[in-house]
Amino acid sequence: MLGHEWTVEMLHQHVMRGDARHAYLFCGPPGLGRRTLALRFAQALNCQTPVAAGIACGTCRDCKQIEAMRHPDMNVVQAESEGGTLKVDQVREVQHAFSLKPYQAKYRVALFLRFQEANDNAANALLKTLEEAPAHAVLLLTADNPEQLLPTIVSRCEILRLRPLPIAVIEADLVRRGVDPERARLLAHVSGGRPGYARKLVDDLNLLEKREEYLNDLQTLLPAPRVEKFSYADKLAKDKDIMRQTILIWLSYWRDVMLRTAYAETPLVNIDRNMEIEFLAGRLDLSAARRVVNDLESALEKMERNVNARLLAEVLLLDWPKV
Numbered sequence: 578m579l580g581h582e583w584t585v586e587m588l589h590q591h592v593m594r595g596d597a598r599h600a601y602l603f604c605g606p607p608g609l610g611r612r613t614l615a616l617r618f619a620q621a622l623n624c625q626t627p628v629a630a631g632i633a634c635g636t637c638r639d640c641k642q643i644e645a646m647r648h649p650d651m652n653v654v655q656a657e658s659e660g661g662t663l664k665v666d667q668v669r670e671v672q673h674a675f676s677l678k679p680y681q682a683k684y685r686v687a688l689f690l691r692f693q694e695a696n697d698n699a700a701n702a703l704l705k706t707l708e709e710a711p712a713h714a715v716l717l718l719t720a721d722n723p724e725q726l727l728p729t730i731v732s733r734c735e736i737l738r739l740r741p742l743p744i745a746v747i748e749a750d751l752v753r754r755g756v757d758p759e760r761a762r763l764l765a766h767v768s769g770g771r772p773g774y775a776r777k778l779v780d781d782l783n784l785l786e787k788r789e790e791y792l793n794d795l796q797t798l799l800p801a802p803r804v805e806k807f808s809y810a811d812k813l814a815k816d817k818d819i820m821r822q823t824i825l826i827w828l829s830y831w832r833d834v835m836l837r838t839a840y841a842e843t844p845l846v847n848i849d850r851n852m853e854i855e856f857l858a859g860r861l862d863l864s865a866a867r868r869v870v871n872d873l874e875s876a877l878e879k880m881e882r883n884v885n886a887r888l889l890a891e892v893l894l895l896d897w898p899k900v
Contacts, residue, residue, distance in 0.1 A: 578614060579750055579772045580742040585614070587737075592621045593631030597684075598735040600707055600716040604723055605739035607691075608774025611719040614739070615688055619643050619651065622715060623682035639682055650682040655690035660821050660880065663691070665698035672706050675714045689718045693725035694881070700727050707733040741770025744844050751775060766848045769829065791826040792850060799900050810890035817886055821877065824893075828873040834858050835866035860900045872896055 578585050591597045601618070603611040617633070620640045624633035633640050642648035652671045656663045671687045679685050687706075689695075695703065703716075704727065710716060716734075723731045723738075744765045750772060751761035756779055767788070768775035778784050798806060813820050829846045836843050837858035845851060858866070876893050880886065 578610060578617060580746060581610060581614060581739055584737050584739065585617075588614075588618045588621070589631045591631075592618070597622060597715060599710045599714065600718070600734040602718045602720065602723060602726075602731065602734035602736045603739060604720055604736065606721060606741070606769070606771060608768065608771035608777065609739045609741065610771075610773050611739060612688075612690060613773065614737075615717040615719060616643055616646070619648075619684075619686045619688070619715075619717065622684050622686065623648075623650070643686075646688070648682065648686075650679040650685045652685075652687045653690065654687060656694040658818060659691065660818060661694060663689070663695040663699050665696065665702050668695075668699045668702040668706065672702070675706065675711055679713055683713070685714045687714070687716050689716065691720065692718045693720045693722075700730060704729055704733075742772060744770060746770075747772055747775050751779065754779070763849055766844060766846055769846050787822070788826050791823045792830060792847070794823075795827055795830060796853065798894060799897060803895065806894040807891060810894055811887055813890045814887035817880065820886060820890065821880055824873055824876055824880075828870065828877070830854070831866065831869045831873060834861065835863065835870050838863045838866045857900060861898055865898050869897060 588601075601615070603615055605611055620633035620635065620643045621627070621631055623639045623643065624635075624637060625639055626634045626637045628634050635641075635644070639648065643651060646653045652674050654663065654667045654671060675685055675687070677685075689703070692700075692703075707716065707730065718726075718730075718734065720726055723736060747768055747770060748758075748761045748765035751764055752758055754776075756764065764775050764778045767785075768778060794809070798809060801809075813823060830850065833845045833847050833850075833854045834857045836845070837854055838861055845854065847854065872893060876889055879889055
């Protein structure tokens with residue numbers, strides 16, 4: 578694991594002392610290492626040939642199967658797509674699995690990814706599972722933040738809040754992996770301190786190309802007349818996954834603008850757009866920039882509640898400040 582040293586050490590101690598909790602909640606933005614940390618913990622719990630107490634070998638059959646998320650004693654539960662819905666039947670499958678003894682490992686593990694996408698029935702079913710989990714079961718949940726989940730679920734989990742890493746740490750890691758230093762600097766900033774996302778940017782060139790496209794669209798839309806904004810909103814709303822990714826990129830950009838209007842010393846995410854951001858910050862005050870950021874964050878939340886996507890996109894674009 579890159580970073581998160583205190584979390585790694587705590588989980589290591591839990592395994593080494595044999596006092597693992599029955600449920601853990603890994604919180605933080607996507608790409609920060611939530612799933613990787615959960616998988617490493619599952620390996621440490623079930624490794625048959627640990628290199629030391631609480632440290633998995635990573636090479637035995639159990640470790641390899643867990644790494645691939647195909648272990649017979651492991652259930653991986655998530656919505657069909659990002660931004661989708663995790664359903665109650667998926668939780669019930671875990672309940673059935675937990676009623677059985679492990680086939681080959683010490684623990685049965687259920688990994689619930691992006692549990693903030695669970696509907697009410699699924700959340701309530703998980704609460705029942707948490708209350709009745711057998712000694713041979715460990716539940717691992719990931720979510721953006723605990724506030725998105727039922728307080729009764731959160732209170733029954735060991736909460737691990739993961740934070741973005743320093744930009745310099747991400748940059749150094751990318752350089753060690755053979756990335757050109759200048760490119761590593763850009764990707765480290767664009768990742769926002771998220772090591773998983775930074776490595777994904779290295780492997781998938783399409784992500785940066787799409788980012789460039791979405792940011793160019795933003796620049797075009799700012800001075801555009803209403804009819805063009807309506808047309809763009811109609812196109813954007815046709816694919817909710819693309820709409821969500823677009824809003825996330827726009828949100829990172831407007832947060833940079835807000836930071837500049839506030840004269841904050843926090844590093845920009847979109848450093849390659851510094852001149853544009855400085856220009857916008859000079860034309861807007863802090864309240865105007867904060868309002869756009871709040872609107873974008875609100876739009877993401879509303880998308881999870883399946884509101885009318887086209888209407889949402891129209892309102893979002895029409896409320897942008899004139900610059």
